[in-house]
Amino acid sequence: MSEETIIITDPDSDRYHTFGYISWWKQEVVRNATVMVIGAGALGNEVLKNLALMGIGNLLICDFDTIEDSNLSRSVLFRTTDNGRRKVDAAATAVKELNPDVNVMAWHGDINFEMGLGVFRHVDAIVGCLDNREARLSINRFSWAIQKPWIDGAIQELMGIVRVFWPGQGACYECTLTDQDYQIIGLRYSCPLLARQNLLQGKVPTTPTSASIVAAFQTQEALKIIHGMEVQPGKAIMINGLTNDIYTTEYPEKKGCLSHSVLDPIIELPEAHSNSTTLQELLAIARTKLGNEAILEFDGEIVTGMYCPTCDKEEPIFKKMARLYENEATCPMCNGRRDMRLTHRVTGDEPYLTRTLAQMDLPALAIIRGRNGSKHAYFELTGDKETFFSFA
């Protein structure tokens, strides 16, 4: 117990009055915090509700989905009239109603490919409220890359698991994956080329009770992380609602785990913006820092064009291969199959050097690798920070 002075406010005028009695609680820390909640489903609803009630200053809500009636049995923030709305928008509205003090930002998109890695660097806590292994694996790798902890929650029927993964401290999410998990992930990507629309969500039965129990633990872990308090990385809180057993278990770290890869050094570029900085300009920056032979490298392949051998025509595309849909491979002229023109690097000879990074399908606050032989650095489009984090 700390000896710090407890400030008791007027219960009639301060909605956070009761938290003032908790010795370690610092409302100004909570008010200044930015928390990213990934997934606005059953767990996300509950986590957002809790964070809003506590007066978290800034909430970044991320999801790609829209609301259907079957969500209503487990989603405290959604109403019947929300059918068809984007989950992030309905959640943002409800959070604001619940507590107008909270700044909310709704981000609609695919967290696997459409979020700049820098976003993860500039939040105080990352809460994963996901229902699939792929997104967990993505977030785990992002979290390792930029050395930030994340809080995972998982529910099925009356069971739940809560885990804090902290890069370099104990097992990470990927350390816990079994061969069967990899197989399930592999099945979903069995046709990795252009088959993303076939990615079906594995439906797991969940209840509002398991969601609220697990989300409550997740929120508490986020609260501790924000306050700089101790958490237990690499351990799982296992909750069995049938037998009422709750216990913690520790995972072993996996040697050679593919997630254990850190972007180092990351160089912040306050002058770089995804919407205005061109490839040429970023390459020039990389060359000042790394030498004249430096090139830029992307994490995945970028499709620069689609070429139809029958029509002998190339259409410029400039989109991450992972974000391409099957129908984009079909030639609109002859309906034949087109070939992809791919690149994952920029050497300075490209005809499209005047394209901006956004026009290369790189999102706000993206982090891009520059390399010159064995020398390398990671450049963050830090100029996007202010516009990206514009909480309404």
Ligand SMILES: [Zn+2]
């Ligand atoms: Zn690992």
Ligand SMILES: [Zn+2]
């Ligand atoms: Zn054609």
